[in-house]
Amino acid sequence: MASVDVGIGLLGYGTVGSSVNRMLVESADEIERATGHRLRVVRALVRDPAKERPFPAGDGVLTTDFETFRDDPEVQIVAEVMGGLSPAGDYVRALLGAGKPVVSANKQLIARDGAELFAAASAAGVQLRFEASVCAAIPVVKVLRESLVVSNVHRVLGIVNGTTNFMLSSMERGGSYADALAEAQALGYAEADPTDDVSGADAAAKMAILATVAFGSRVRFEDVECRGIEELEPVHVNAAAQLGMVIKLVGIATLLDGAVDVRVQPALVERSHPLAAVDGAFNAVMLQGDAIREITLEGPGAGGVETASAVVADLVSVVGTAGTGFLQNDACWRELARLPSSEWRSPFYVHLEVSDRPGVLAHAASRLAAHDVSIAQLVQRLEDGAAAIELVLHRAPFGEVSAALREIAAFPEVLRPPFVLPVIAERGL
């Protein structure tokens, strides 16, 4: 890459693609200072060249023909900003196979086919970077792969979906799930069909990518245990507040004794924990490892400009490291077992609704004790002859907690199935 100009090809030229082109034009001097090269968009593959675009491409740049794009010798690095699994996946594979480095903003593609694409890039001896596929401008992939090489990261905690985080902040201020969803939709944070966000699927795709990079072992979207926020009620949010905590949709990836557990679910977070302060549509990722204790990165996790900025950062890194191949695309270099869900350990919060009969509390406590699960905090509230019991349990294996709760649920005094969430409390201070 000795020429002064590096030709960039864009797969897709929508909101993100337009922003990428604009940034490359407007920041050409900064990029040349960092890398010694000037980057220029020479080709963009689109479906409809006639469409109006926020920052128009140059004359003759737009094409509808993939082969023209792939075979253009001027295209030296490709940014995939089209999204979707197909045809984006086939295009990326073909371009890597043709020896072109690729930068992808495509969360679904990397979460599902990442391992194959990393292998294809390695086989072709070219780089595949994907910073923009997770948390937009927050540079968590670069930090994991280039700064924390020797840190043995064994836990990743993330608030990686801004829509649900906004909704939970809104529920904290009072208001039902339905109110919070309506507010998020009115402000444009949530889609008309919010399923992908509120079910946790969006967060699960991001956690699959983060866990893969952090642990070096393939974690697919399907490997992530996932629970959304649809079942949360004001009663849970209020109980959390009483306990000095807030409810967040948290991704938790754990590496324990050579096995991996990745999950997305609502969790109680202690107010003093850095993740508790992540407000509104922001994202945060906390990385815990041997040498670093914990490092937290927070910022806007979505947005066209923010995503484009991560794409450009990846392009800059490819140009800046093209001679050496740093990094070596070996995001999956080992195969770790999946930790059985029953062995996953955490403190837990339990909400129990029981008829107010003497002895039920002692009975429940004895079932927990029988499974070696001890109680850290207990709050009991009375309402019309029924009682709500809020329990915070010390760190215990999920299997033991579940077994005790199955026994407790069988008591005639227990009116509804127990509601369980993990608690995020400890930090590396």
Place this chain on the structure above:
Amino acid sequence: MASVDVGIGLLGYGTVGSSVNRMLVESADEIERATGHRLRVVRALVRDPAKERPFPAGDGVLTTDFETFRDDPEVQIVAEVMGGLSPAGDYVRALLGAGKPVVSANKQLIARDGAELFAAASAAGVQLRFEASVCAAIPVVKVLRESLVVSNVHRVLGIVNGTTNFMLSSMERGGSYADALAEAQALGYAEADPTDDVSGADAAAKMAILATVAFGSRVRFEDVECRGIEELEPVHVNAAAQLGMVIKLVGIATLLDGAVDVRVQPALVERSHPLAAVDGAFNAVMLQGDAIREITLEGPGAGGVETASAVVADLVSVVGTAGTGFLQNDACWRELARLPSSEWRSPFYVHLEVSDRPGVLAHAASRLAAHDVSIAQLVQRLEDGAAAIELVLHRAPFGEVSAALREIAAFPEVLRPPFVLPVIAERGL
């Protein structure tokens, strides 16, 4: 750098140097996966080779002679982990001049002589990296230089001194400045002579480095306006709590209309602001820019292992990017003017102690209004015929606020000089 082994030279072999060697040995496989190379310490310059060390160097590695070190062809990259300005500065200059890339953990050296060293590295065509010189394992230099190339960062906010942050957390829980200092000293967070921390000098050196990197213009240690925490009293901490804020020692670097302002001083931080949650000995840096809105990095800002992990990350980055020179060492590529202190704008907090005479409040308010400074919040407390007035002022130029306060201080009713701190409130949500 085609050989499988890359020889590393260590300038200094104390706590950090020993940790670097241990990490290079124990993480050799991870490093080879990331870079394709195995790194090995081949030389370490020390004063006393006989000294007992936590992780001993290999046979024949230790030397006391700088020329032997410099001229050893096996030393391909140097990590400077000796600290101090002299002889570290001369050694680094000589090694860059001899064409050896250097990684430095030396805050004082980079803060004072950074610009000359960057130029020396550029002239020699080798890399100079310095991640470990600021905030230990928090990868803020890499993020600024490699991820935020096109983000036009215009503001850096930092809690970059763990000792004072620990002391302020302790004062928040009640207790005087003297108590907090004694506690920090007992726990080993503060030195017997705490001046460097409590005066803000340590934070000022770090902010000088961060501002230089963020704005690409030289900011020296001497350019940082600096105020320590020695004058803080429980009354200020309590007033902050009443206003829903906490007091932190904050570094604030601002790029405004092509001029730079860098300062370290106690500031009031709103509880909902991410910096308010930074607790104990942790550090955090918030970067605000056009494309990214704001990105916050938090983690342990000190410690031998944490610092060593940043040194190793820099070594890995040098190896991984050696063929291309990424980045180009141009951390200072322009000369920005220094913003006159009077034009620096912020919301401000003012603590006034006045005799309880009617009209003093109206009088003070009219002086502020005369300087176009408006009041956002006001709390008045009465104590034994005297009154404490806590004011939060809307964003205004420091010069106008100061002028109004000079006029107010001249009132006979004002018992002590007004006490002023900036307020950190706004965020990019």
